[in-house]
Amino acid sequence: MTIHRHFLARLLCASLAAGALAAPACAQDPWPNRPxxxxxxxxxxxxxxxxxxxxxxxxxxxxxxxxxxxxxxxxxxxxxxxxxxxxxxxxxxxxxxxxxxxxxxxxxxxxxxxxxxxxxxxxxxxxPPTVLAVNVAQPIKDVPGFIKQVKSMPEGLSWASPGQGTHGALIGEAFRQITKLNLVHISYKGAGPAVADVAANQVPAAFITLSTAAGNIKAGKLRPLAVTSAQRVTDFPDIPTFKELGYPQLTGTTxxxxxxxxxxxxxxxxxxxxxxxxxxxxxxxxxxxxxxxxxxxxxxxxxxxxxxxxxxxxxxxxxxxxxxx
Missing domain, CATH: 3.40.190.150 (Bordetella uptake gene, domain 1)
Structure with missing residues (x-):
């Protein structure tokens, strides 16, 4: 009887010890338990x-x-x-x-x-998608007109982007390679200055995010020619996509x-x-x-x-x- 009680006591102690070791793991809260x-x-x-x-x-x-x-x-x-x-x-x-x-x-x-x-x-x-936009003073109404205008300019046409490595710069370079046009890239330090100069007609065109250009488009300072979204943008239903114009390679967003x-x-x-x-x-x-x-x-x-x-x-x-x- 004494031996049996001692065995039970040892078993109980072992169980308690195991429980004590397991307790911290059980007590841990699932992710996230801190900021x-x-x-x-x-x-x-x-x-x-x-x-x-x-x-x-x-x-x-x-x-x-x-x-x-x-x-x-x-x-x-x-x-x-x-x-x-x-x-x-x-x-x-x-x-x-x-x-x-x-x-x-x-x-x-x-x-x-x-x-x-x-x-x-x-x-x-x-x-946001990227939009190809020109100053409204430019004699360019659409992408075919843009291509025709650039081909008529031996010195090429300048275009602005928010900077090297941005989606605007990427799309502009891809468009230049696909069309083989003489396009001169002006890289800005940010979308704001780039849009401001195109709106002021200091630079004729830009590849810029639609969210940045939207205000000047609505104000009538910029004319959007095409957008890189997969489908037409709800708030700008009149802007065609590059995809529907025959440039599916230029589909994408920032x-x-x-x-x-x-x-x-x-x-x-x-x-x-x-x-x-x-x-x-x-x-x-x-x-x-x-x-x-x-x-x-x-x-x-x-x-x-x-x-x-x-x-x-x-x-x-x-x-x-x-x-x-």
Missing amino acids: VKIVVPYAPGGSADTLGRLIARHLAETFKQSFVVDNRGGAGGVIGSQMVARAEPDGYTLVVSGIGSHVVAPLTNATSFDPIKDFTHIALLGG WFSLSGPAGMSPELVTKLNLAVRKALQSPEGQAELRAQNMETFDWDAPTFNDFVKKEIVHWKQYIAPPPTR
């Missing part, structure tokens, strides 16, 4: 920042935890993105990625990062997305992907996208990852390779 940082690798106020803050608000509501936006601009989105690539893949450090930082930058700067191997791509956020470091768990990626898509389909999300003339697609993570890979392959042919060292 999550969303790095926006651009200055405040732009499309990336707008989308980052929109998603941060909705994720905070969904997961009942703080999602803090941290603007880390510089080098076309590379600096902030590099910081996230080096972070732990635990879901507590994310980045607003996109075509500028994760397609153009790696193709023009081989030392930055690998946009596929160094990141976990979670969900598409959306972005898209932004949500990504994290490489190695995030598939379960967490799915959880975030569903939450982001729900946020974008909400009334607030839809209103913000329309106000910014942005389009998005309701894609799961695998579909979005396939899209990123295709974008890299597609645009590589229009981007000069980085200099060798």
Whole structure:
């Protein structure tokens, strides 16, 4: 009897000890149990920042935890993105990625990062299309007229973009290569100055985001000729798409997305992907996208990852390779 009591006592102690060891693991709260940082690798106020803050608000509501936006601009989105690539893949450090930082930058700067191997791509956020617009004083009414005008100018025609590495610069260069036109690129430091000079007829044309050009289009200072969206934009139904004009290669947007470091768990990626898509389909999300003339697609993570890979392959042919060292 005494031996039996001693055996039970030892068994009870062992069970309690095992329970004590397991308790911390059981007591851990599921992700997120502390604030999550969303790095926006651009200055405040732009499309990336707008989308980052929109998603941060909705994720905070969904997961009942703080999602803090941290603007880390510089080098076309590379600096902030590099910081996230080096972070732990635990879901507590994310980045607003996109075509500028994760397609153009790696193709023009081989030392930055690998946009596929160094990141976990979670969900598409959306972005504005690029528009080819001219000053209304120019004798150009449409894309065929634009081509005819350029061919009649031995010195070529100047066009503005927000800067090297932007979607506007990418589309303009692709259009030049496809049409073989003599187009002279003037690279600005930002979309604002570029649009201002075209509106003032200092430069005759620009490839610029529709969201930036919209005000001057509505004010009658710019004449839009074509837009890179897959379909005509709801608020600008009279602007034809490049696709319907015979240039399907020029379909695309200045898209932004949500990504994290490489190695995030598939379960967490799915959880975030569903939450982001729900946020974008909400009334607030839809209103913000329309106000910014942005389009998005309701894609799961695998579909979005396939899209990123295709974008890299597609645009590589229009981007000069980085200099060798």
